[in-house]
Amino acid sequence: MIEISNVIKKYYVGMPNELTVLKDICLSIPEGQFVSVVGASGSGKSTLMNIIGALDRPTSGTYVLDGVPLQEMTENQLSEIRNKKIGFVFQTFNLIPRTTALNNVELPLFYMGAGKGERRKKAERLLELVGMGDRMTHMPNELSGGQKQRVAIARALANDPAIILADEPTGALDTQTGKLVMDIFLQINREERKTIVLITHNPELAEQTERIVTLSDGNIVSDHMNKKMEGARV
Amino acid sequence: MIWENVLLAIASLRANKMRALLTMLGIIIGITSVIAIVTIGNAMTASVNNNLSSFGTNNITVFIREKSQNNFNIAGGIPFLGGVARPAGGAGGGGRQPVVRGSGNTSRPEDSDLISDEMINQLKAEFPNNVAGVALTNSVGSATVKDGEKYANISASGTNPDYLLSNNMNILEGRYLNQSDMDNYRNVAVVSDKLVNSIFPSGTDPISQQIKVYKTNTIEIYTIVGVYKYEASSAQVSTVSEEDATTNLYIPITTSKLGATQKNYSQITVVAKGDSSSVVSFTTQMQAYFDDVYRTNTVWGARVNSLETQLNSIMDVLNSIKLAIAFIAGISLLVGGIGVMNIMLVSVTERTREIGTRKALGAKNFHIQFQFITEAAIISGIGGIIGIILGTTVGAIVSVVLKAPVTVSILVTLGSVLFSMGIGVFFGYYPANKAAKLDPIEALRYE
Numbered sequence A: 001m002i003e004i005s006n007v008i009k010k011y012y013v014g015m016p017n018e019l020t021v022l023k024d025i026c027l028s029i030p031e032g033q034f035v036s037v038v039g040a041s042g043s044g045k046s047t048l049m050n051i052i053g054a055l056d057r058p059t060s061g062t063y064v065l066d067g068v069p070l071q072e073m074t075e076n077q078l079s080e081i082r083n084k085k086i087g088f089v090f091q092t093f094n095l096i097p098r099t100t101a102l103n104n105v106e107l108p109l110f111y112m113g114a115g116k117g118e119r120r121k122k123a124e125r126l127l128e129l130v131g132m133g134d135r136m137t138h139m140p141n142e143l144s145g146g147q148k149q150r151v152a153i154a155r156a157l158a159n160d161p162a163i164i165l166a167d168e169p170t171g172a173l174d175t176q177t178g179k180l181v182m183d184i185f186l187q188i189n190r191e192e193r194k195t196i197v198l199i200t201h202n203p204e205l206a207e208q209t210e211r212i213v214t215l216s217d218g219n220i221v222s223d224h225m226n227k228k229m230e231g232a233r234v
Numbered sequence B: 001m002i003w004e005n006v007l008l009a010i011a012s013l014r015a016n017k018m019r020a021l022l023t024m025l026g027i028i029i030g031i032t033s034v035i036a037i038v039t040i041g042n043a044m045t046a047s048v049n050n051n052l053s054s055f056g057t058n059n060i061t062v063f064i065r066e067k068s069q070n071n072f073n074i075a076g077g078i079p080f081l082g083g084v085a086r087p088a089g090g091a092g093g094g095g096r097q098p099v100v101r102g103s104g105n106t107s108r109p110e111d112s113d114l115i116s117d118e119m120i121n122q123l124k125a126e127f128p129n130n131v132a133g134v135a136l137t138n139s140v141g142s143a144t145v146k147d148g149e150k151y152a153n154i155s156a157s158g159t160n161p162d163y164l165l166s167n168n169m170n171i172l173e174g175r176y177l178n179q180s181d182m183d184n185y186r187n188v189a190v191v192s193d194k195l196v197n198s199i200f201p202s203g204t205d206p207i208s209q210q211i212k213v214y215k216t217n218t219i220e221i222y223t224i225v226g227v228y229k230y231e232a233s234s235a236q237v238s239t240v241s242e243e244d245a246t247t248n249l250y251i252p253i254t255t256s257k258l259g260a261t262q263k264n265y266s267q268i269t270v271v272a273k274g275d276s277s278s279v280v281s282f283t284t285q286m287q288a289y290f291d292d293v294y295r296t297n298t299v300w301g302a303r304v305n306s307l308e309t310q311l312n313s314i315m316d317v318l319n320s321i322k323l324a325i326a327f328i329a330g331i332s333l334l335v336g337g338i339g340v341m342n343i344m345l346v347s348v349t350e351r352t353r354e355i356g357t358r359k360a361l362g363a364k365n366f367h368i369q370f371q372f373i374t375e376a377a378i379i380s381g382i383g384g385i386i387g388i389i390l391g392t393t394v395g396a397i398v399s400v401v402l403k404a405p406v407t408v409s410i411l412v413t414l415g416s417v418l419f420s421m422g423i424g425v426f427f428g429y430y431p432a433n434k435a436a437k438l439d440p441i442e443a444l445r446y447e
């Protein structure tokens, strides 16, 4: 359960060029929901998602994750939260270079302190799940964009987090490959009941999610349930 | 976890082989020079020790010098070293220098100021348990032994039978000079095997053969009573061909002093009994004894010097030199360490996004820190090991060239590995800390 209340994010605080990127955002996302966040470029989508992902702190306002307020937490405590509860998928994939697909997927497990055997088994299973079972020992530079993103999704799932945050995961992919990646997200949401927050510029993808949040200039200007999908889910 | 970090670090280093290698080079050069210098230094001290010990560490020199001559310089103070430049076996041969030199003062000691046979006998009586013998020498000068076309360069010295004790001369045939030769002023000589080979056809028994010694304006005839083995001193810089090398020819000191006005000795070599520490303490005792003997002499006194005490001070000097050079080599190690730091800083900047990603995946600060420190430690550790191998090799080769025993110090070797890894940790700490403190968002946004 994600509960964000009155969150404001400012840059250059106290300086003449002070910039308010998020203006009094209130957003609550229940477990298992597939939410898409849309809006113009520079509207603050990524900023909001970094706050949800505990990578960034709001200038003011509160963020309570699963009943735990995060504002007082230390860097290392936030690392632990990210490690256990959140999986990130980036537009630019962000796989660790010169590290095999398998080792990339093992990384969150490594930071959690899992043993070698467990890591290997889980990473292999997840790579199979995203259809990358035959590319496990490939280096990132030996993979196509779609393949990289699938490895990244497997990595985001490694610690079995409750929330997956994807910032334009299909932005760097062609329509066909984008659809494939989207299908994986839908499958994860349906089968593993994971909360997914997807930032996208693609209305077609947004239409496939349960709820669509629209940002404009740091404000939520629209937040509605997707009627089509609600019917489909039940 | 540690092991996996090590594997991770090795993988990341392998991805940048050239850079890792160049960084290592700094450490390699630093460690190589430290190890090589320490090894060579050890070999040199051992070599000096060997060379000086060949003159006999039980020899204590007593020589007469002016009492006012306080600022006694080292060239005169170490007759053994003075002797090094002379042909092999000439122990104490250079010892006359301090007296003859006289520090700008033209006065020479009277015969009564010198050490007499009587004083030597008293010394023996005073220290019966310490004195093994008293070697006497009287340098006669260079000459040439000729027989028709054949010749051999020699340096003639008058010696007494005890001289054999002070010198580790190896008598091959016949005998050394004895008391009877002394008492009867015999014209007998002990010569080198080299001289024998030069003068006599091979197969000739040299004992009882006569040789003609050509001096500047006289010719003297001696009968050979013994032959010793000539050994070229490694410390001797040979400017002449092996053929023309001068060897020593020993005659009775009484014979050599026939007709001389000076009957007493400006220098004697007391051969002491016992081990090194007893030699050192006997040196002190003997100095006190001679100070007492020369108490009433206002101008002249005796100076007692043992190789053992001099060896100690030479070793002290050599060790300080060794330390100073090793320190300078250590500076190159420092430069290597700074190279490691530099590369780690570059690496951190280059991998900013990677660090951001790792943090997003849940890496804590110490995970990042540990990763970079491990990398730095591995670079310097591998560099250190290569440096040890190279340094030991260089050191061993130079030791062999110096004809000194190759001594590989386990302590220095082990210390160097730990030290170089320590350098990695020390110089890797700052970049690693910088990496660990990166803000995850800023790191992820880094272009």
Ligand SMILES: Nc1ncnc2c1ncn2[C@@H]1O[C@H](COP(=O)(O)OP(=O)(O)OP(=O)(O)O)[C@@H](O)[C@H]1O
Pocket (backbone or CB within 6 Å): A011, A019, A021, A039, A040, A041, A042, A043, A044, A045, A046, A047, A048
């Ligand atoms: N570190 C920063 N310093 C200053 N301004 C920033 C910083 N990060 C973001 N901004 C500003 O905040 C605003 C929102 O940025 P954000 O990345 O959230 O937009 P976005 O909605 O994700 O856009 P896009 O769709 O192009 O990714 C932008 O105007 C941007 O310039």
Ligand SMILES: [Mg+2]
Pocket (backbone or CB within 6 Å): A045, A046, A047, A167
């Ligand atoms: Mg964005």
